Amino acid sequence: MRGIALISEYKRCAPGRFVAYIEPWTYSSLVAGFSTAFSVLTEPYWFCGSPDIIQVFLETGLPVLHKDFVVGRGQLLQAACHGASAALVILDTVGWRSLDNIYSQARDMGLDLLVETFRGGDAAAVAGSYPGVAVGINSRDLSTLKVDYMRMLVELELASSKGPGRALYVAESGIDAPDKAAEAVGRGAKAVLVGTAMMKKPELAREIIEAVKGRLSSV
Template sequence: MSVLDRIIRTTTADLGARMVRIPAAELEARALMAPRRPSFAAALCAPGLSVIAEHKRRSPSRGAIRVDLELTEIVRDYERGGAAAVSVLTEERHFGGALDDLTEAAWVCGLPLLRKDFVVDRYQLLEARAAGASAVLLIVAALPIRRLEELHGAALDLGLDVLVEVHDAVELDVARSIGARIVGVNNRDLRDFSIDVERTYRLLDGMPAGALVVAESGIRGVDDARRLAAAGVDAVLVGEALMAAPDPRLACEELACACG
C-alpha cells in the first residue's frame, strides 16, 4: 500500500467520525452563512510569480518540521512577508494539522486561504467553506474521475476556487477534461514521497489553455522560483523551506521580492 493509499484510508475513517458529530445539513448551513474570503485565483493572477506560503508542522517523509512557533505567528509572518495566499495543511495523522488551524488562520490573516488536505467527500468542502477557506485542493491521484469531477463542481458551486493537483501527463489530461482552472504540479510523488523537481517543466506544454499553473514541492529558494517564473509558472507553493527557515517572515519576503 502506498503512502497516499494509507492517508486516504485514515482520512475516510476520520471523516466518518466527524460526520456523526456534525450532521451535513448543519454544516452546510454554517458554510453558507460564512463570509466570503478574498479570491485565491485572483491572488495568483497578479504580475510576477505569486507565493503560496504553507503552514505545515510535519510530513511523512521528513517528520517534524517546526514545532516552536504558533500558527498565528507563522501566518502573520507570511502575510507581512508578501505572500499572495496561505496554504493550511489540515490533515492530522500524517501532517499534524487540524481544521481548527484553518479557522485560526482565517481570524488572523486577510489573505486567501487554501485548505490543503485529502478531500474525498463534499462534506470536507463544507468544512473548508465554514472554516474560512477561499480554495481547496483536489488530488487527481486520490480520486476516481467521476468523483473528482463531482467535487470540482461542488466546490465551485460553494464559491471555492479549486487547485487540481497532478503528477504526470495522464493526470494532467484528467484535469483538463474536468475544466480545471488552476492546476498544481506536485513535484513530490505521493506514492513514495520522492521528489523530481523537473516534473513541472515537463508538464508545462500540456497545460489547459488559460489555466493558472502552480508548482508544488521541492522549491528551496529564490533560484528555483526565478527559474519557474521564467518558464511561465504563475505561482509556487512552498512549505518546508519556509517553515524550517530561522526567520520565516524574512524567508517569505526574500522569495516574494525575488518573484515580484
C-alpha cells in the same frame, strides 16, 4: 482563486518527518506581507494539522486553501464551514469521474479548487476541462514521496505548451530557494506553493518575491 502568486503553506509535520514548529500566528505575521494566499494542512494524522488553524490565517484577510485528501462532500463542507476559500483535490486520488462531482459540489459551496497532479498532460487536461481551477503540478510523487524538482519543471513546461493560455499552474513541493521559484515561474507557473522551506525559514518569503518580482501573476 484570485491573486495567487506565492502560496505559503503551514505544515508542522509530514509523513515520517517533523518539519518545524512555529506557531501559526508567528508564521502568519512573518510571511503574510509577501503572500497572496495561505495553504493550511488540516489533516491531523500525517501532517499534525487541524481545520481550526485556518482561522488564524483568515485574520490576515488573505484566501486560505484547506489542505486535506479530499474525496467527497464532507471534507468540502468542512473547508467551507471553517472559512476556507479553496480546497485541494488530488486527481490521482479521486479520478476523473469523482472530480466532476467534486467540482460541481465545490462550486455550489462557493469554494475554489486546487486540483493537483504530477503529470503535465493531466494538468493541461484539467485546466482545459475546468475553467477557473488552479492546477497544481507536484514535484513529489505521492506514491513514493520522492521529490524531483527537475521533473516537475519538465511537466510544467509540457502543461504550459498544451493547456489553455489562461491556465493557472501552481508549482508545488521542494521549492527551497528563490532561484527555484523563479525557474518554475519561468517555465509557466503562475504561482509557487512553498511549505517546508518557509516553515524553517520564513524570511524566504521575501527572498522569493524579490527573485520573481514582476514575473508572478496577480490573476
